Amino acid sequence: MEIFALLDCIISPACLLSQAAGGLKIGMLLFLVASGLTLVFGVLGVINFAHGALYMLGAYFSWQIMSITGHFGLSVILGALGVGIFGLLFERILISRVYNADLLVQILLCYSVVLILDDLVMIIWGDEFLSSVGVPEVFQVPPLFIFDAIIPPFHLAIISMSFIVGLILWFIMTKTRFGRLVRAAAVNPKMLEALGININLLRACVFMLGSFLAGLGGALAASVGSVVSGMGNSIIIESFIVTVIGGMGSISGAFLASLIIGMARSFGAVAMPLFTDGLMFLIMVLVLVLRPQGLMGNKK
Amino acid sequence: MKKIKKYSRREVLRTSASITSVLTIGAGFPSILKAENNIKVGIPTILSGRVAQLGISVTNAIKMAVNNFNNAGGLDGRNIELIIRDSRAKPDEAARVCRNFINSDKVDVILNAEASGASFAVQEVIRESGTLCLHTVSETSSLTADPSIRAWNAFRFSRIGIHDAVGSAKYAAEIAKEKGLKTWMSVNPDYAYGRDSDDTFFWALKKFSPGFEIKGKGWPKIFQPDYTEVITQIARAKPDAIYTSLWGGDLVSFIDQALLYGIFKNTELFAINLADYTTMSAVRNLPKGLHSATRYVAAWPNTQDNRDYDKSYTDIYGDHPTNWSWEASVGIDYLINALKETRSTDTKKLAEAIKGKTRKSFMGVGDGNTVSIRDRDQTIVDYSIGWGTTISNEPYMTGIQGADWNTIKELENEWLTDKGWL
Known part of the structure; x- marks a missing residue:
């Protein structure tokens, strides 16, 4: 462990700012995906192992729309919306049939969908990885130098966009009738049904929103990363870590945990480059031992 | 009206069995024999x-x-x-x-x-x-x-880490001398191949160009989608050169993301696995002047x-x-x-x-464009190892130089002796 390298970094404004900005970008992108996962678990009680595959679909949809339209914004929005619609169908056709089934059945169903989608994208888009969607022309500029720290403007855009999405999500969940219904459905769905609320529609909407967030994460990731079958497998692990650390079902917890993971990866790469993944799991283990319900989760 | 003849179940079974037997003997059986003989x-x-x-x-x-x-x-x-x-x-x-x-x-x-x-x-x-x-x-x-x-x-008919490492280090040492590259960083995938590649490259570089400094090493996981934490380290350390054995989509993502930081303006990239068509064509804006070994390109060997x-x-x-x-x-x-x-x-x-x-x-780059399976370790030698720099479009590589197999074999023996394997 290079503890002196970490200390050097913390006392150097350039290093501190550079690593913090990097950690913020990693964390905010992770938040987009993990918030969808935690939302679906919190309301529907489903551990959606296919969430990573939806992230992958977002990347492929975005790539496809970009190659047709050549418009970055459109490719991100339509890519995410496409995944939202796919999620709606997925929930109605498959997930809705296993709400009351064993956890194992739910996991097996989701895992089967992951394998099917991984193969399906290879049939449709080919077995080779695809080039990234690319960043919009306006961001194809030299990076910013702030206190000697190098920060790409596109990263600032991703951080801002993710932050805005987080704010909208917070607003929807806390200030709207839909949000209140969703939170009520997480606690007592039978009571909601008795009050005449269409619980099936509510569940479908929540799953669609969760899928949209996964698709949005994938579409943004595709802007600076190759698009390939199975790309959701690594993000799903990090998303689960975030969900556990933040508290299963807690959006604000997911936000906090994503930032912790982003910073752990960014500063961990300075102090212990061979243990950055281990560090994430270590944080998760500590949370499970000291606060099993997660940082912002409720005791049940 | 024509009367439809009714067959008993026994008749149907007997007839089916006969047809099956004839078909098997007439056509299927020899093909089975043939397949068995394959x-x-x-x-x-x-x-x-x-x-x-x-x-x-x-x-x-x-x-x-x-x-x-x-x-x-x-x-x-x-x-x-x-x-x-x-x-x-x-x-x-x-x-x-x-x-x-x-x-x-x-x-x-x-x-x-x-x-x-x-x-x-x-x-x-x-x-x-x-x-x-x-x-x-x-x-x-x-x-x-x-x-x-x-x-x-x-x-073994595949490239071998130590061969590529020696070829790469020799080329890198020449470029380092020409451009005055003194400080290095490496970014290698965190599994057996990445570790092996990192060890052997820097071991060989010491032989050709001692006195360089390693400013840090990044170990992203295989198939990692985001390389930000590694790239920020590079941006901070500002090394003269980077060595990487990332490959495929991982290498494409790394280059795409590093371009956002303008990393390659002042830092030379030596990417051993870049020059494969699938990889080079997938980098969105393949910069001119990245160094790579020729994995497979039609331009090298130039025959x-x-x-x-x-x-x-x-x-x-x-x-x-x-x-x-x-x-x-x-x-x-x-x-x-x-x-x-x-x-x-x-x-x-x-x-x-x-x-x-x-x-x-x-x-083959041996005498008369040949490759050999070496007797000692039953491993291929004298296959093409070239290094050159990238250009944005096909043939993607220019200024390719072939590695000298005498040097590779000499240093390989030294490495094997160090390891106690020879």
Whole structure:
């Protein structure tokens, strides 16, 4: 462990700012995906192992729309919306049939969908990885130098966009009738049904929103990363870590945990480059031992 | 009105049985006999997930050679029959697939096209069974360099980490001298191949250009989507040069993301695995002047044979071959030649016919454009290793220089001695 390298970094404004900005970008992108996962678990009680595959679909949809339209914004929005619609169908056709089934059945169903989608994208888009969607022309500029720290403007855009999405999500969940219904459905769905609320529609909407967030994460990731079958497998692990650390079902917890993971990866790469993944799991283990319900989760 | 004749169940069964028997004897049985007589080659490889291109480009290359062999009459009428199975890149699955090839399919030869982790598992299976094995794809040096892992019935037709490392270090040292590069960083995938590549490259660089400083090492996980934490380290450390053995989509993502930080404006990138068509064409804005080894490009070796190979492959599959394709092509060529020479599928006879053999090859840079299977460790040598710099469009590489195999072999021996393997 290079503890002196970490200390050097913390006392150097350039290093501190550079690593913090990097950690913020990693964390905010992770938040987009993990918030969808935690939302679906919190309301529907489903551990959606296919969430990573939806992230992958977002990347492929975005790539496809970009190659047709050549418009970055459109490719991100339509890519995410496409995944939202796919999620709606997925929930109605498959997930809705296993709400009351064993956890194992739910996991097996989701895992089967992951394998099917991984193969399906290879049939449709080919077995080779695809080039990234690319960043919009306006961001194809030299990076910013702030206190000697190098920060790409596109990263600032991703951080801002993710932050805005987080704010909208917070607003929807806390200030709207839909949000209140969703939170009520997480606690007592039978009571909601008795009050005449269409619980099936509510569940479908929540799953669609969760899928949209996964698709949005994938579409943004595709802007600076190759698009390939199975790309959701690594993000799903990090998303689960975030969900556990933040508290299963807690959006604000997911936000906090994503930032912790982003910073752990960014500063961990300075102090212990061979243990950055281990560090994430270590944080998760500590949370499970000291606060099993997660940082912002409720005791049940 | 015509009366419909009603058949009893017994009559229907009797007639069906007769027809089946006639069909089996008349057509099916000889084909079964013929299939039983085939020379069976089992190929464990990766056909699903994000490295599926590996298995596809390997099997394409093998099918191309096998079709030519079978169409020319095979071996005294015996065709090569390929049995291709997906291991999904899992070592335990690759071992299981191999055991099935040996015990159930009764294959004569295993042509292993697995990545390093699974190749070690395959090696253990074939060591026990004594089946002839031709390794391709895996580049971790110890598979054949370490005598305790080596097997008498296994031959290696893939690039080897230490060979590439010496070739790369020699080239990098020349560029370092020319441009005054003193400080280095490395970014390598955090698994056996990445560690091996990092160790051997810097070991060899010390021989050619001592006195450099390593400012840090990044170890991203294989298939990691986001390289921000590694890139910020590079941006902060500002090394003169970076060495990386990232490959495929991971390398593309790393370059795309590093470009946002303007990393390559003041830092030279030495990417050993960049110059494969699939990788170079996938980088969105491939910068000019990145250094790479020639994994497989039609431009190197600069021979008509190599251009012809590229064309025949491209004509059939509509895409360029990969580095894995040429390895498989050379491996299957050796096997076909051994079969013709021995007119047998006996493992010992085939192994004797392959061991120490020199053959003309489109990837050969030995005397008369040849490659050889070295007697000592049953490993391919004298294959093409070139380094050059990127340009944005096809042929993607320029200024290619070939590596000197005398230097490679000399330093390889030194490395093996250091390891206690020679």
